[in-house]
Amino acid sequence: MTANDIVLEANEITKHFPGVLANDHVSIDLRKGEIHALLGENGAGKTTLMNILYGLYKPDSGQVVLNGKSIVIHSPKDSIEAGIGMVHQHFMLIPAFSVAENIMLGDETTHAGVLDIKAVSQRVRELSHQYGLEVDPDAKVGQLSVGAQQRVEIVKTLYRNANIIILDEPTAVLTPQETEDLFRIMRQLTARGVSIIFITHKLKEVLAVADRITVMRAGRVAGTVKPKETNEPKLASMMVGREVILTVQKQPARPKDxxxxxxxxxxxxxxxxxxxxxxxxxxxxxxxxxxxxxxxxxxxxxxxxxxxxxxxxxxxxxxxxxxxxxxxxxxxxxxxxxxxxxxxxxxxxxLSYSVADNMVLCNYYLEPFARGGVLQQEKVDENARRLIRDFDVRTPSPYVPTSKLSGGNQQKxxxxxxxxxxxxxxxxxxxxxxxxxxxxxxxxxxxxxxxxxxxxxxxxxxxxxxxxxxxxxxxxxxxxxxxxxxxxxxxxxxxxxxxxxxxxxxxxxxxxxxxx
Amino acid sequence: MQSTADKGFIRRLGQLLNPLLVPFLAIVTAVILGGIIIKVVGGDPIAAYKGLVQGAFGSPSALSETAVWSTPYIFAGLAVALGFKGGLFNIGAEGQIAFGAVAAALIGYALPGWLHTSIPPYIHIPLAVGAGILAGAIWGGIPGALKAYTGGHEVINTIMMNYIALNITSYLLNGPMRDPNPLNLSARTPEIAVSARIPPIFDIPGMRVHWGFVLALLMAVVVWWLLWKTTLGFEIRTVGANPDAAKYAGINVKWIITLTMALSGALAGLAGAIEVTALNYRHELGFSTGYGFDAIAIALLGKNNPYGIILAAILFGAMRNGATRMQFLTQIPIDIISVIQALILLFVAADAIIRFIYRIRAREERVVLTRGWGG
Incomplete structure (x- = not known):
């Protein structure tokens, strides 16, 4: 591979949020026609990095290089013009609109001031044919399956001439069959010269589909490997920073009443x-x-x-x-x-409640958390501190709003x-x-x-x-x-x-x- | 050199004052814009504002009148804020105030006659005020129950309830409850019995400020305590923040919605009852017009925080009170005050404008739309 193959490069990107170093001198490069998986736990900084590439955040330092030229991305509009498209984990589609309407949304094709739906539908059909993505431009998005909605999002990026597509946790919402379909589509896209950044935390998936895998941990790059050179336990320990037991160890059950x-x-x-x-x-x-x-x-x-x-x-x-x-x-x-x-x-x-309040959501009215209808805040806080310790919840304090926690810690x-x-x-x-x-x-x-x-x-x-x-x-x-x-x-x-x-x-x- | 304890204190003070920043700048901006408008229509903004401040705070009696004006604003602002905390938009404070006033007036003037005896004040006042609270609670509770059990949207229903309340009030004050004094030409009730009157704080002529103002301040503390220190408040806030999670947690969401609206109505009813028992000693058509709607503005300006509402209510009370003096001194019409109030509201509601003008970093806030018109 020569340097010319590199279409997109993030160089020493650093991004602080209040109290968190989300990206710490992160560098990653994407070659033409490759699927580059970005693997990491929730809160490892994957999404922050991608949001920087997509223009949603500004990095504190570091640069983004597109086709050998350093560029500054101020907004998603800039990144779309640079040929970068992003498919978010939660789709940005309007259910009541047709596929074609959704695709042209924000980039409407008009003819004498009137929306030209036909031209859009035609273009969507062409793209759908060209890249092997089955999408019916006239269907209502609300009636499509989750997998089909995701295809609409991908076509939407192609419609805007993206040749770099960022997929943020695309398989989180898919069934195993739909995941297989997505992988097939991803390979078809790369075969036609599109480059893909595939964000995930699922080990099996990166091994199945990626050309290269960059693992992130706690805001830093833990390493970049090829699927052939690694396996699930190795990736898992790179992600977590220690040995991980992937199988559940348990004794035979002793069922009673x-x-x-x-x-x-x-x-x-x-x-x-x-x-x-x-x-x-x-x-x-x-x-x-x-x-x-x-x-x-x-x-x-x-x-x-x-x-x-x-x-x-x-x-x-x-x-x-x-x-x-x-x-x-x-x-x-x-x-x-x-x-x-x-x-x-x-x-x-x-989500707007503190961790402490959420930890008594079902028993706030019982002793010792309440007495005579009055909340006993010290007991609530005490309970939270104990649970945070016992269950290893990563939170700066019991008083932060739960919305600030990562998904894994919210579940905890x-x-x-x-x-x-x-x-x-x-x-x-x-x-x-x-x-x-x-x-x-x-x-x-x-x-x-x-x-x-x-x-x-x-x-x-x-x-x-x-x-x-x-x-x-x-x-x-x-x-x-x-x-x-x-x-x-x-x-x-x-x-x-x-x-x-x-x-x-x-x-x-x-x-x-x-x-x- | 500063000690770390000092720094911690300053930081905490900053955190405490931070929510006040946008409302404060909104007021400043609105006052500046109001000044420009006064200038454009040919007035002297400095003189006008001087008159306004003088009229609101310039003398003991001006302060007293500002407190008198602020009292219903505090009660009604708390009413709307309590609803907001429970995720409910009570636009019906106006009607709830009217019924609170009617009920308090009725008990105030008619009860001794019904009982054929005089009643001591320590019984008569609570009964009259309690009747107003109850009337407001019922008038707020009905749209609450409609929302909870049928899905009827409280915004629509409280607006409708306003029309019903105001028309019934008009009928009562013109008909069965009309002051029978042959000299009376207006739609008003008879004066309430002396035993039902809440006395002024100072026994000085011209100082009308009454114990109802103190009660309003106390009520702000009570509402704060209810919302943040009791299990009921936890339930109200949970239903307001996430009704699905509230249901999951075992909270009876429908009952809490009904109760929240009833409590909100009760506070509005209290506003009406206090106006009757502590200030006007009767209810007259047109006494309370606008308090219920201004209350929405006050709740918004006070960020639904009981203490913020006290500040916002006093501001609105001061402006209303000072406006007369301003008009007297400068011949600038009182209506300019409404313009300034509207501007304040606009800037608080659309705080992006203020954040843009003063380059304040926005917190992570997404556009919040109402949860739709369904149930």
Whole structure:
């Protein structure tokens, strides 16, 4: 490779935020037609670096070099003109608009002052054909799957003549199949001369798709490697700075009394369609009962119905011997429920609240945190300091707004709060979604520790690896029904995969009954 | 050399004063612009502002009148701010004030007659004020319940409730509650009994400042304590900040929404009740016009902080009070004060303008739109 191949270069970039050195003399270069993965934990400085390249932040020092020339990027507009496009983790699309309308948004093609949708549609079709991205310019964005919306975002950058595309955590929202599709698209783009910076914290993905991997840790570059020269454990320790145990270590479960029994549960979704269609199962204390399944098969609504966040249409829920069917959240929580919600920012936290306040979100009204309706702030703060220490939450103090914490630490706040209460049942929905290796390892360990203390755990996750690593028994959900319940040590990825696709084999049925 | 303790103190002082910076600069800017307007219409801005300040703070009686003006502003500003903290926009303070005044007046003049006996002040005053609080609470609680249980938007419903309240008040003051004195030509109630009157603080003629002003200051402390020190306040703020998380935490969101609106209405009702029992000794149509709407401005200027609201309310009270003196001295119409108040509000609401003019670094704040018109 010669220096001429380098299309984009960040040189010794340094960026301070109040109290944080987000980028510390970071250098990275991108060659023409390569996929360069930027790997790192949450808060390692990946997104800061990319926001500098995209013109959202100004670096304190260091320079950006484009095609051999040093450039200054003041705004996203500059970077778009320089041929840099960015696909954010959260899409910037308007659901009510068509694909073509979304694509031209901010760069409208007009003909005598009238929007020329036809020309845009035509161009989108050409691009879609040229780069092998299936996108229907006339479809409404709101009706597209997440994967298809992401393709729209990519086409949007191509429409603006980007030849460098930054993908920020693109796989966080995708199913395994959609991830495969994305990788295929990425390879097609690079084959046509586009260069891609691929930001992620998932080790398997970088090994599968990247040409080169730069690992960032705590604002610095920990090294740049080729996939052939490395492996998952090596990358993980580069990311975290120490040895990481990627598998979960646990003893066989010793299940005891039943803590949750669900009988013929039926639940409607927001459009009044029945998405839980007669589900029955039970969870015992001291076991982890995993619910596997492709996302969108009713897992979200199942967790919401069991925790009182969503009304149930039919059925019975018995928690710790008490009938809690149709009860609101508080009596269910008081029965002994801990709940790690799927959407941590929507349900799990009040982002504007301090870490300390969030850590008593479910029991602020109980002694010792309140007495006679008056908050005991010292007790609240004391509790926070203890949990921050015990659960290793990285926060400058208990008083900072939770919105200032990284995603992993926000999740730790929830985990600390929920696991520190005396509970009988833990419902954990996607407990490690979007988190980095270090946090995942930690949360897994805590969930297993909960089990060993005799708590029943209902684990709902779209990550099959996670379900298989943690669960003692596994139920597979498909279109609102449980296909089968199998023992974890008898389950294979293939057998679960078939069930997840809705194919039932008679052999697996016998393992369903729990044996205390 | 400065010790670190000193530096820490200065930093903390800075943090304490920082939220006041934008409102302060907004006021300065509005005053400058107001001065330019006065100049353009041919007046003398310096003389005008001198008159304004003199009228508001220039003498003991001016100070007293400023306090009198500020009292309903404090109560009503607190009402709106409490709603905001719970994520609710109470535009209905105007109607709640009107009903609070009507109820307090009714108990004030009619109760001794109903009971065929005189009532000692320490019973009569709380009853009259309590009736006003209750009336406001009901009138605020209704749109709250409508929001919580049917999804009807509180902005629309409180506006509608204003019309209903003001028209019912008009009917009552012209009809059943009209002062029967044959000399009376206006739509007003009879005077309330002496036993229902909150006395002035000083027994000096011309010093109208009354204990209601002290009550307003106390109420700011109570609202602050309620919001930040009690579990109910935690619930109100949680529902306001993130209703989904509130539900997850086991808070009865619907009940809290209803209660927040009722409490907000109660404070507005208190504003009306105090105007009747401590100042006017009766309710008259047109006594309270505008307090409920100015209250929104005051809550905004005070950044929904109870202590900020005291400052904002005194500012508004002082401007209203000083305006008369300004007009008397300089013949500049009182309306210029409304213009300045509107400018202050504009700059506080769109604080990007102020931050741009004075080059203040913006905090990370995204544009906040209302959560839509649904439930």
């Amino acid at each position: 039943e803590v949750l029994r669900v009988e013929d549960l039926r639940v409607l979704d927001d459009r009044d369609l029945e998405v839980i269609r007669g589900v029955s199962f039970d969870v015992r204390s001291g076991e982890i009962f995993g619910i596997a399944g492709v996302q969108g098969n009713g897992q979200t609504q199942l967790a919401e119905a069991l925790t009182g966040l969503r009304p149930m249409k039919n059925g019975k829920v018995i928690m710790a011997g008490k009938d809690v069917s149709g009860k609101p959240p508080r009596p269910i929580i008081e029965t002994g429920l801990a709940h790690i919600p799927e959407d941590r920012q929507r349900h799990g936290l009040v 706040v929830i985990v600390a709060r929920e696991l520190s209460r005396p509970v009988k049942l833990l419902i954990a929905s996607q407990p490690t979604r979007g988190l980095d290796v270090g946090s995942i390892e930690y949360i897994h360990k805590e969930i297993v520790a909960m089990r060993d203390r005799g708590v029943g755990v209902l684990l709902i996750s779209a990550e099959l690896d996670e379900i298989m690593a943690l669960s003692d028994r596994i139920a597979v959900m498909y279109q609102g029904q449980i296909m089968d319940v199998v023992k974890a040590n008898e389950a294979t990825k293939e057998s679960l995969g078939l069930l997840m696709a809705g194919i039932k084999s008679s052999e697996t049925a016998e393992a369903a009954a729990p044996r205390p």
